[in-house]
Amino acid sequence: METLRERKKRRTREALLRAALELFTSRGYERTTVDEIAEAVDVSQRTFFRYFAGKEDVAFTVQEMTEAAFVAAVRARPPHEAPMEALRQAFLEGWEAIRETVESVVPVELYLRMYRTIESTPALLAAHLRRSAATEETLARLLAEREGVDVDTDPRPRLAVAVFGGVIRVSERQWSTSEDHGPESVRTLTASYLDQLGSALTGHWRAA
């Protein structure tokens, strides 16, 4: 069980996280100072930096959880599935588990708002893409191991993951700029885009 000290720490951390996301999504990321976040929770600025490595770090706390959940979902896929199929299924079926993971920390609605803020804030978008690159590296190694190939000599693991990542990013972008913000719409969008990959890569697009 949890000691009093640990409980206090957890509460401070969660309060900082919630305050930060609330401020980022309402006032905007750049127009929010670390001092304001700390003040909203009534701790010193120094304390904020003891809980989070930086202003950017808070913004991605929830993202980090979902990424970890996705990697876990891929890891749990049966070995007989082909690589791309495993990625596809992990994404489409793992949705509910990811949603629950999020809800245990912040309201899903806040998470979705934060996602849009990330997409529309250049500094955060850059960080997001770099984090995605890191996740892709993890996935490439994972798939290489599943298939028994060497990730450093065989380019296919990294290629497959890069392509999958690209599809995800296109769906996310489409989702975050469209009207329909239901969490379900990303799933259908991603599935549809994965299906259109082949026709996107071959020949002309104009109907003959």
Added chain:
Amino acid sequence: METLRERKKRRTREALLRAALELFTSRGYERTTVDEIAEAVDVSQRTFFRYFAGKEDVAFTVQEMTEAAFVAAVRARPPHEAPMEALRQAFLEGWEAIRETVESVVPVELYLRMYRTIESTPALLAAHLRRSAATEETLARLLAEREGVDVDTDPRPRLAVAVFGGVIRVSERQWSTSEDHGPESVRTLTASYLDQLGSALTGHWRAA
């Protein structure tokens, strides 16, 4: 022709650029301060910020030129080429033109060193990926126009460009971490990876 004032400005700008790249690649990006760059050229820090939007901005000045050159190369492709083929040819054939563009500002060798610095510096890698995303958006619109489809309703332009961008990134990464740093090796690597795309996306990789 150029007025004296313009000549002075251009010289200051190029001096700042060269000094910055030299310092970034030798001492490291984060261990270089803007004050040091300004001091190396004997101007005030304020002047540096009048020529470049920020420390990050200098680091990508040459990159920006190569990206523009690539977009131009794609634009110059004959319309009968299919989208992916146009991207492929623009990249493989446009190499020499890009090289010349670079050489007109800084030694290619410095450009290559800077590239490695970008790949190995988290903050710069993030910025690089965001810039790539912006370029991909430009290319998607370009291809959509070529093919006469609507980029906002037809996902194929963005998908194709995302996949191509993914292949480029994988080759660049492989190149920047390998021994062979000749500028030719990126070409062969990219061509080879594009050829392996199909087999990376379908079925298992393990030889039966």
Added chain:
DNA sequence: CAGGTTAATGACAGTGACTGACAGTTGACA
């Protein structure tokens, strides 16, 4: 439960990127 240990916090000072304001300087051009 008193007293010592350790973790958490606050207060303060300092660095580095960046911006705004204003004054001084130097090319451009009549």
Added chain:
DNA sequence: TGTCAACTGTCAGTCACTGTCATTAACCTG
């Protein structure tokens, strides 16, 4: 050659972030 506009330096200030040290509060042991 003198006036105007562009360019530059100086200075002050904001914000993210870090190191240091004293203080507080939880923990644990006798």
